[in-house]
Amino acid sequence: MWTDGLRLALTTFTVAPLRPPAELSRVTASWAMRFAPAVGALLGSFAGGLLWTFRFAGLPPLLAGALTVGALALLTRGMHLDGLADTVDGLGSYRSRDQALAIMKKPDVGAFGVVALVLTVLIQSAAFAVVSIPGVVVAVATGRLAAVIACRRGVAAARPDGLGAFVAGSVGWPAIAANTAFVLILGVLSESWKGIAAVLVAASLTFALLAHIKRRLGGITGDVLGFLIEAATTIVLIGLSLPRL
Secondary structure (H helix, E strand, O other), X not given: OHHHHHHHHHHHHOOOOOOOOOOOOHHHHHHXXXXXXHHHHHHHHHHHHHHHHHHHOOOOHHHHHHXXXXXXXXXXXXXXXXXXXXXXXXXXXXXXXXXXXXXXXOOOOOHHHHHHHHHHHHHHHHHHOOOOHHHHHHHHHHHHXXXXXXXXXXXXXXXXXXXHHHHOOOEOHHHHHHHHHHHHHHHHHHHHHHHHHHHHHHHHHHHHHHHHHHHHHOOEOHHHHHHHHHHHHHHHHHHHHOOOO
């Protein structure tokens, strides 16, 4: 069953040309979310390799960072950035729960979403220009840890259908603890204390954002997962970009 979960994680979080599992179940969904940070580390390793190649080729740092952000968007079908824009539009509308969810489901992007997208891409591009290659791995893996946290037991789905309904409440605390330890180890190996601090801050803010989203929307959706992934990734990149004290 875990092999189906791994395949589902790869086909959900990346453009890997694999067939999805023949049968989808809550157990498979649970395994898929448990593998999310590992898939994130794999994506981060690929992105880090691209960034190293761009730097080695002598590209300007900001251009190298922007190309890396673009490559990550292609590798994930842009789903997380789309979720970021939709969620910010919904939350920023200050409408009722049902109205906010309706806004998030619309295919167009509003002013709040556009601003969030532009700022996120700019911040990530600038951060990729200065962080270490292992730091890229930590940031991308932490983003997927945020998705694991969002799918913890006790968090409902905001809608009865969609990705959120499939994975909501599918991850227990032991799996969250194990994945957090995995990402913290990556942080230690890459950036020592700064990596640990960045991961912990991102995880803490994920819990805070999730609590707010639960109050506003009643639970998670696929868009919310994308929003939290991009938010946590960006937070870690900001932390790793800070000068050493």
